[in-house]
Amino acid sequence: MIDVAATAQVIAIDVGGTLTKAARIDSSGVAQSLVVVPTPVSSGADAILELAVSLAKSLATPDVIGVGVVVPGIVDSSRGVARYSANLGWRDWPLRSLLEERLPYRVSLGHDVAAAGETEMRTGDGIDNGLVVVIGTGIASVTVLDGEIVRGAQGMAGELGHVVVRENGALCRCGNRGCLEAYASTGALPLRFRDLGGGDADAETIVRDLESDPIAHEVWNQAVDCLATALAMVISVLDPGKIVIAGGLSLAGDTLVTPLMSSLGNKLVWRSAPPVELSHYRQHAGVVGAAMQFYRSVGHSNFSAWTPGLKG
DSSP: OOOTTTTTTEEEEEEEEEEEEEEEEEEOOEEEEEEEEEEOGGGGGGHHHHHHHHHHHHHOOOOOOEEEESSSSSSEEEEEEEEEEETTEEEEEOHHHHHHHHHSSSSEEEEEHHHHHHHHHHTTOOSSOOOOOOOSSSSSEEEETTTTOOTTTSTEEETTGGGGGGGGGGOOOOOOOTTHHHHHSTTTHHHHHTTTTTTTTHHHHHHTTTTOOOOHHHHHHHHHHHHHHHHHHHHHHHHHEEEEEESSGGGTTTTHHHHHHHHHHHHHHTTTOOOOEEEEEGGGGHHHHHHHHHHHHHTTOOTOOOOEEEEE
């Protein structure tokens, strides 16, 4: 444990499959100097490491007490090892020690979606029983039961994106076919749109053109149906009190939530679906959670007053 002064700040870095977000986040949860840059996926793990180092150095101030980093895939936080990422292509990467060799700070390493789940669970009114689903380039989730995050026997709980929703369906980057991530992630929507003859378009354009483009409409309906199929399984098994959706796809707002609730109602004919809400932090839940995980690692544990905020 170290003393966390009122002026303390943590450099938080959320490495995503498309974008990397970084900010300084103070001990009251306010983010400052948010930076969003493309993740150099095609250049390999070393380029991602150098990006994280560069971002940390650019955000350094005398008040910074450490660096919190979160990444997708399977992460061994206790050893500081990024064990596997289908989207970023690494295995058993000792990321924490590599960062600490290059930076004058203590570093914590965690899972991006677990961090987003902690953000939702511990801030404001919090979540005692629920499911946090982060939908970006990939899809993963965090289950909160009785105020605790479910991590699983091998720390691999929450890979909702790799639940099979279409038998012999689209090829997923994990190597399987029919995974939810191959239909409903922001990375999959453009692929599905192109496969159906729609040409090139990003996820934001597809959502924008739902009313005017029948192919965009079809891709979106398929994505919502697949997401509802996966969530109906989780609801039936775990009975979450509510579902919170974060990540880039949460920016679709009611365009996502309204048809998703309708589809869930059709699939859960014997019971009602829990409410589906959008994260207050939306696509920034992971970067806030990266800071929170570092603060927790040094003994700071009260986050009830944290609320979404950004300065400068």
